[in-house]
Amino acid sequence: MATPELRSDCSRCFGLCCVLLPFAAESGFGVDKPSGTPCLNLLSDDRCGIHDTLRQDGWPGCTVFECFGAGQQVSQVVYAGVSWREQDNLGEMAAVLSVMRQLHELLVHLGEVDRRSPDPATGPVRKEIELLTAAEPEPLLHADVDELQRRVGELLAGASDRVRRRWPAAADRTRADLAGRRLTGDLRGWTFRGAVLIAADLRGADLDDVDLLGADLRDTDVRGCDLSSALFLTQPQVNAARGDAATTLPAGLTRPRHWPA
Known part of the structure; x- marks a missing residue:
């Protein structure tokens, strides 16, 4: 098979x-x-x-x-x-x-x-x-x-x-409604499983090892963000977000054509 x-x-x-x-x-x-x-x-x-x-x-x-x-x-x-x-x-x-x-x-x-x-x-x-x-x-x-x-x-x-155990201070935002919120600073190891991040602004945040399983990333601003170590980020989530040439993605994911070069 x-x-x-x-x-x-x-x-x-x-x-x-x-x-x-x-x-x-x-x-x-x-x-x-x-x-x-x-x-x-x-x-x-x-x-x-x-x-x-x-x-x-x-x-x-x-x-x-x-x-x-x-x-x-x-x-x-x-x-x-x-x-x-x-x-x-x-x-x-x-x-x-x-x-x-x-x-x-x-x-x-x-x-x-x-x-x-x-x-x-x-x-x-x-x-x-x-x-x-x-x-x-x-x-x-x-x-x-x-x-x-x-x-x-x-x-x-x-x-x-x-x-994520190397980030003991990481917050748990599972299924949280964070639509439109400005989230910056040290978010390393945070859990955003099933969270609503519609139109949230993550620019400038440290996103090492964040768990994004099932998070709603429609129009989430990730311009300039390093998402290379994000957990369970999928292509549809990337396609729905707002990124740019400075946004770093995990290996295997493709930069959407509609993102500015």
């Missing part, structure tokens, strides 16, 4: 996110669109007709989204290269894509545990998830994803504690 890719490759996907996912104009997708309806910008070859001008044309939500490689896994493995255009089960495909994206995100986080604070307990869980990513639709749709998330969550919490 091949190890699943954990970064999107739209050239090997059938534009599944543009068809199977619902859109809302108020969320930055230009128009309202139900699940199963192709986006009006989707071309016959499954490319986006306005890919290079999404933000200028009022579709910033598309520049934030990342499937962690679930799109090509569903397209090429689960459905063996048969496009949605040749099937009549779009509801099933949408549910499979949702499950696959969650599984791939769990694998992304487990990979970070291996890099930052290895734990032998991650191996069996990773193998279990990888086997599911290669499964047919029925076992995927019957998988207990909530239980997997719970087990992976315990592994992530343990790794975070081990990494």
Whole structure:
């Protein structure tokens, strides 16, 4: 069994996110669109007709989204290269894509545990998830994803504690509402798990080993920040934040094209 890719490759996907996912104009997708309806910008070859001008044309939500490689896994493995255009089960495909994206995100986080604070307990869980990513639709749709998330969550919490223990004075801001707040100074080792940091200003803060698992970073100002050691920071979070050429990201994450150079 091949190890699943954990970064999107739209050239090997059938534009599944543009068809199977619902859109809302108020969320930055230009128009309202139900699940199963192709986006009006989707071309016959499954490319986006306005890919290079999404933000200028009022579709910033598309520049934030990342499937962690679930799109090509569903397209090429689960459905063996048969496009949605040749099937009549779009509801099933949408549910499979949702499950696959969650599984791939769990694998992304487990990979970070291996890099930052290895734990032998991650191996069996990773193998279990990888086997599911290669499964047919029925076992995927019957998988207990909530239980997997719970087990992976315990592994992530343990790794975070081990990494951040060198900052004994670090504050815990788990699920805190910090929207619009100015946060500066020594934030080394702080926990922002599930915190709301919408439009928060983190410029000038020392962010070594901060835990950002599930934090809402929409319009969070991280210009000039060093996020290279941030824990569990994902590409969608980066895409949603406001950074610049001086913002340093962890290895494996890509600087968004819409950030000023």
